[in-house]
Structure formats: structure tokens, C-alpha cells
Amino acid sequence: MQRRVAVLGATGSIGASALDVIARHPDRLHATVLAAGRNVDALLALCERHRPRHAVVAHAGAYPALRDGLRGRGLATQAHCGDEALEALVAGEDCDTVVAAIVGAAGLPSTLAAARAGKRLLLANKESLVLAGELLMRAAREAGATVVPIDSEHNAIFQCLPDAQARAGLRRILLTASGGPFRGRRRDELGAVTPEQAIAHPKWSMGPKISVDSATLMNKGLEVIEAHHLFGVAGERIEVLVHPQSLVHSLVEFVDGSTLAQLGLPDMRTALAVGFAWPERIASGVAGLDLLAHGRLDFEPPDLDAFPCLRLAFAALAEGGTAPAVLNAANEAAVSAFLQRRIGFLAIPALVEDALAALPSTPATSLAALRDADARARRRVEQAVATHP
Numbered sequence: 001m002q003r004r005v006a007v008l009g010a011t012g013s014i015g016a017s018a019l020d021v022i023a024r025h026p027d028r029l030h031a032t033v034l035a036a037g038r039n040v041d042a043l044l045a046l047c048e049r050h051r052p053r054h055a056v057v058a059h060a061g062a063y064p065a066l067r068d069g070l071r072g073r074g075l076a077t078q079a080h081c082g083d084e085a086l087e088a089l090v091a092g093e094d095c096d097t098v099v100a101a102i103v104g105a106a107g108l109p110s111t112l113a114a115a116r117a118g119k120r121l122l123l124a125n126k127e128s129l130v131l132a133g134e135l136l137m138r139a140a141r142e143a144g145a146t147v148v149p150i151d152s153e154h155n156a157i158f159q160c161l162p163d164a165q166a167r168a169g170l171r172r173i174l175l176t177a178s179g180g181p182f183r184g185r186r187r188d189e190l191g192a193v194t195p196e197q198a199i200a201h202p203k204w205s206m207g208p209k210i211s212v213d214s215a216t217l218m219n220k221g222l223e224v225i226e227a228h229h230l231f232g233v234a235g236e237r238i239e240v241l242v243h244p245q246s247l248v249h250s251l252v253e254f255v256d257g258s259t260l261a262q263l264g265l266p267d268m269r270t271a272l273a274v275g276f277a278w279p280e281r282i283a284s285g286v287a288g289l290d291l292l293a294h295g296r297l298d299f300e301p302p303d304l305d306a307f308p309c310l311r312l313a314f315a316a317l318a319e320g321g322t323a324p325a326v327l328n329a330a331n332e333a334a335v336s337a338f339l340q341r342r343i344g345f346l347a348i349p350a351l352v353e354d355a356l357a358a359l360p361s362t363p364a365t366s367l368a369a370l371r372d373a374d375a376r377a378r379r380r381v382e383q384a385v386a387t388h389p
Ligand code: NAD
Pocket: 008, 009, 010, 011, 012, 013, 014, 015, 035, 036, 037, 038, 039, 057, 058, 100, 101, 102, 103, 104, 106, 124, 125, 126, 127, 150, 151, 152, 204, 205, 206, 207, 208, 209, 210, 268
């Protein structure tokens, strides 16, 4: 069977890795839908290369350039724009597999549409799980969607915990973290760091938002919540270990004292190949791991004083309800302000903490309640940034 794949966030870092794996397997994978935010030139180049049936831009202003660019290149790809068009394509007949790699809560509607339509869902958009994990996982279960996490840690856990029987004997999850570019620094050494320093990740090449999240350790905090939803494990049974080599992608410990880990070079094409072919294995373009060349594997505890975002995420998970939605939205707004040089690095955890304190958690009974909490948290952070001295 040839998988017909929708790549959402096609012009991003995960999108590029997904299309690289797809292009290695023309017999079994074809990109039929490509979607991006507003970068029309990059999307047109991808259409020329991968010949999808449909191309989608999020922003209406970018639509004429997409439509005319496709025509000018003589491509049969149809142009679309907006959330509704994207949701319809994701749920429709032209794809059976969806790579959800839009960044941020903006990815929730299309991710949810893929789950509801019972598609194979390669889920990179972790913010949608943090914001609406219960709803999303329930929709996937009810529609029979297979969810394969495309986050190196969760993909590792997925590989170590293939079925319900294995999950029944799980004692805890050990989530590894590289520690980011500022590992080893004290809090008082972080006040003046710049966006350029924050996005220069030592081991992974990723988009700007997740790179800043890695520098604050919020990325690991979001991943704790992500693991909770994907594997049904309470926060108390998830431990974070800093592992600077980024070769052990995560571990699971069973009640019998056995610990399993998944190792590999830090390259997301491995996780994507697992997602496309599972339970089979296909080539991803990633070389095997030469342990003798790497020599050692180190582990250390995270520094919650220098990187309070991880602590805030554990607290939001324990609180439940709308707290994770507030955490995620406040973080997105704060990271965006940091990248625009409107606030300093240490203001990111401070603004998230303030939003969590000011917007007490309520039960997250509906998508509307979660969206409302998300909007209120963004507004609060944006107001604080605007009145910042
Ligand atoms: P990126 O910034 O490189 O790419 C983001 C993509 O989303 C782009 O194609 C952009 O056009 C698109 N986009 C942005 N806003 C949009 C909108 N409103 N509507 C439609 N498309 C929109 O980001 P990335 O590093 O590829 O990360 C994507 C997602 O995958 C994030 O949720 C991230 O946390 C997750 N993830 C990434 C990595 C990685 O190695 N890069 C690893 C694990 C998880």
C-alpha cells in the first residue's frame, strides 16, 4: 500500500525531515498535501519537487501568490488557504497519513481533524497535546487513529512500549533532556542572553520556538505533559534526566526492575521513518550509532532554580483543568516577545508563572473552555509585555 501523506508545517524543520524520508521511498510514500503558514516561495519549491495534489497556506494574503506561482510553474497542484480548507483536506480522501508539524496551538484544529478522521497521525505538534491532550487522545481512540509521537523522547518510549501488555507493567518513564545551550549556567548568568544564543542548540537543529523552549527547559516541561497524555502516566511517575550527548532518547522502567532505552543519533528522520512504517522499519537516511566513537553517556539532574519552566510545567500538570492550556499559551506569547527582543530571557518563566497565578484553573470540559483559557493567557502576557518598562 502506498501511503498518501499530508505534511502540515511542510516548510519547517520537521516538514523538511518528513519530506526527506518520503522522497527516499517513492514506492510506499507520496506527499499529497503540503501546508505552511505564509512562506509561499518555500512552499512552491516543495510543490515543484514533490508534486502534491494540494497546497495550503494559512494566511489569505498569501493565497494569490501561491495560486499564481503554481500556475506559472505549470503544476497541477490545487491552491487553498485557511483553517477550514486545511481541516477538510486532512479529513478527506486524499490522505491517509498526517504529519502534524505546525508549531504552536495554531496546529490544534488540523491535528484534531486528523484524529477525528481516524488517520495515522505522526504527531510532532506537542502544543496541541498540552492544550487539549484528553480531547485529542479520546478523539483518536474513538476514531481508531494510530498516533505515533514525533518527538524524539516520546518516539523512543513508543518504541519501548509497543502494546498495552507492556504498558501494564510500567513503573516509570525517564525522559532525557539535552539541557539546552545554557546547561550548567546559574540563574544569575542568564539575564542577558540573546535570542541568537538561545536558538543555537548544541545537538538538534529545530525551529526558533522549540529552540527557545529547549533553552528554558519549557520544552521538557511540555514533554512531561505530552508523555502523560500519550502513555497515560501520572506526573509523579515521570522523571527528567539531563543527558548532554542526546543519544539516549528516553527510557522506560518496568515493575520487574528492567529498564529499556532507545538510542540513536539526534536526527528526527528516525522518528519519522518509525511513524511512516510502524510496525515495519524503513531506511531514514540516518547512520547507525557508533558508541565507541562517542565514548560516554552522562546523566545529571535538571537545575530547577536556573530553569523554573520545568517546575511550572509539572505544577500545571498536577493542577490539571485549564492550567496546562494557560502554561502553553503564556509560554508561546512570552517566547514570541523574547524573539522580538521585547523582553529578556528570565521574563519568560516570570510571565508564565504570573499567568498561572492570575488565571486559576477551571475544569477543562470543552474545547471552548480550553480556547478561552488560551486566549486569556495570551492577552495577559501581551498586556504585561506592552506595559513593560
Ligand atoms: P518550524 O518553525 O521550523 O516550522 C513550523 C511550520 O509551521 C512551518 O512550516 C510554518 O510555515 C508552519 N506554520 C506556522 N504557523 C502556522 C499556522 N498558523 N498555520 C499553518 N502553518 C503554520 O518548527 P519545527 O521545529 O519544525 O517544529 C514544528 C512542531 O514540531 C512544533 O510543535 C515542535 O514543538 C515540534 N517538534 C519539533 C522538533 C524538531 O526537531 N524540530 C522535535 C520535536 C517536536
